[in-house]
Amino acid sequence: MTPFRHDDRSGPFTHAPTSVRDTMRLVMLALVPATLFDAALFGWPAIDLFTVTILSCLAVEAGCLWTQGKPVLTTLGDGSAMLTGWLLAMSLPPWAPWWIGVLGAVFAIALAKHLFGGLGQNVFNPAMVARVALLVSFPVPMTAFVPPKPLFTEVAPGFLDSLSITFGHAFQLDGMSAASALGMVKTELSRGIPASQSIETTPDLVHMLVGIRPGSFGETSVILILLGGLWLLHKKVISWRIPVTLMGTLFVLGTLFHGINPEHFTSGLFQVVSGATFLGAFFIATDYVTSPVSRSGQLAYGVGVGGFTWIIRSFAGYPEGMAFAVLLMNALTPLIDRAFRPRTFGRTRSGAPLPQPPRTMP
């Protein structure tokens, strides 16, 4: 008997200190600043919903794993369900009722993830499937945004009040709701008020960048999301390709059409800083499982998400198009992966061996 392990395993016999768990943790860590900011901005009801959504995701994941006979605790420990819950919560109106979070968890984890085969097998981004399914099914609570009501200020509900908002019926839509900037422009356009005019009533650039504006829980602070995104770039968890092409496309299309018709189209800058653009570009569209794996494919994908987002925002019935755009491009990801392959060493792009270069004989 040999004292050490011997089998016919191929190398390498060393491994980078990487794991799925670490990756998920890094992404969640990157979300912390933006999350804390919006938790403070929207107060206890937002924190309640955030907690409910994540716990529901973990519970649904555990249930799905258990019914399939897969290991429950180790898989829960990889953090993927928690991250899905986190991202879902960040895409919900902060004062939405508890059942939105619970239903969202079922859509995201059971429907979008486990029905497709679990981690790594899903075609569509689970958080976005849930958001879109909720938005289509329950348009009223899913578009009921609140103006900022920072924690510990007079306008903010206390913890006990928050419980009745999240779990009861205390949230009265008429009295408290506010429109997101994108929503406002869309509504006004439909009433015949040009975008160039309605844009005046949206929060100014500084408020948009800092994040003091109505919006989904977690999407408001451009600066803090950018901070998290840059950190992920630095840590090489994500690459620049999808965020840059996505926002670039949105900016270029926005600027171009704003130049042509400012009455109908908002500016490229407004397109980029409003809505879920930053959150989507850095944290949603970059989801590993549902985005292309090759570099060129990622560029194409980013352009696609940016393009579809702009089209939906500008022409469709919904004010925000990021989630739809992501899902549309998710569906195209297998095709993109097939069409955009890296060039193989020693071969041309079409796969034929490189031609032998002419040689000058010495």
Place this chain on the structure above:
Amino acid sequence: MKTFHVEGGIHPEYRKERTQENAIVALPMPKILCLPLKQHAGAPAEPVVSSGKRVKKGDLLAKPQGAVSAPIHAPTSGTVVDITDMTAPHPSGLAQKTIVLRPDGKDEWGALPPPIENPFAADPAEIDARVGWAGIVGLGGAAFPSAIKFGLRSKKPDILVLNGAECEPYLTCDDRIMQEHADEVVDGARIMAHALGVSQILIAIETNKPAAIVAMTVAAAGYPAVVVMPIPVQYPMGSEKHLTKAVTGRETPAGKMTADIGVVVHNVATARAVREAVRFGWPLISRVITLSGAGLTRGMNIKVPLGTMVVDLIEFCGGFKDGIAPQRLISGGPMMGHPLPSLDVPVIKGTCGILALTKAEINEQPAGPCIRCGGCVSVCPCGLVPLEMAAFIRHDNLEQAEQIGVRDCVSCGSCSYICPSHIPLVQYFNYAKGKLNAADRDHRKQERLKGLVEGRMARMEKQRKAKAEAAATAAAAKKAQAAATAAAAAAAGTATAAAPPTETPKASA
């Protein structure tokens, strides 16, 4: 000189500091040497000695057989005690015919071929022959017989690249050879260049070996044709085709050799061995290897007689750390090396390192599901999509795996190294390549068989035709003759008209 960009690659923890500063130490002659007959790529050598034979250092023990093979010489003087089946230093752990030599401690040289006095004036064929005689193989690990690579002269290469990249973690033997024997390496390279008929020698060294770069630059100073090129630290820079791309900018077309684009690549240690064979008539009977890994009491670079048992080397390094067996014992580097089946296997020509690796160093985890992070795609130096190939292979869909390039994979292990789900990607690819090659062999066999059968059928058909033709001509000749006879008879008049044709009975017989 300018280096060229090579895509992909990884920057593993190199862990070379354990042995980088340790000068090469000669191992005292072990009590027993075991020399497997297959220490090289190609056919095993054939023994020319028998049990009980006394041999001197450098005497031929086994001669090459076949086109790709290499001879084996006695690493020291002593007695052949046995030629028997022994566990080979191969992951299979299968036995292989091995010559067992008991050194007599005298280390007496036998008769050697005379030195080639001025190699630069020698006929290249003479150098080929000497290198072939010496049993020199690529010492970087692949162990391909070097003399065959000298034959690439026919492709008229213009650049000799000397591979001093040593991109595998842990290994420092080439580094030490370049530091301590720079002049010899440069001399060997120049001899190789003369034999190959090339005018330019590029010595590629990764920048994590600054002392070697300095030593080699000094040694090369007198020769304008020899250029030392520091290259970026990027695994797998030592891969022949990638190194060629990095230092010459030439990319080898798929399915071709670097020689097809004018470049021949040799390892630095091989250059030194060539020099010794040419200038002193010494065969390849020892090599420098690195012993390292956290599982070893001390890491060393050791000059080892071929055939030395690994157990003797471990002992020379102070044994396993704290007497605890490491998790794995690896021959070669941790990226592309292979696990050794036991301590009782010998060092062969292709062994460049023995690593005793602990659990922490290996960091082996159970494989999880692929999360499509694309890490494998961005590090693949061959521009492949490892996750997709693995998915096809998992479903035993080898045709599609082949279509997307599994055969272009060099098994460098970068993808497996980086995979956050710890999927053993290289394992999949090696499996697929093995299966595809076996299928190819079967296919070739069938084709050959088909060719033979068809050939036989064609021959039979030809024979049948020839027979029929012969019969037809014979019949025609008969007819003609019969007609002639008849005509003659007619001409002879009515008197003989009643007589039967003379040939008829014979023809019917």
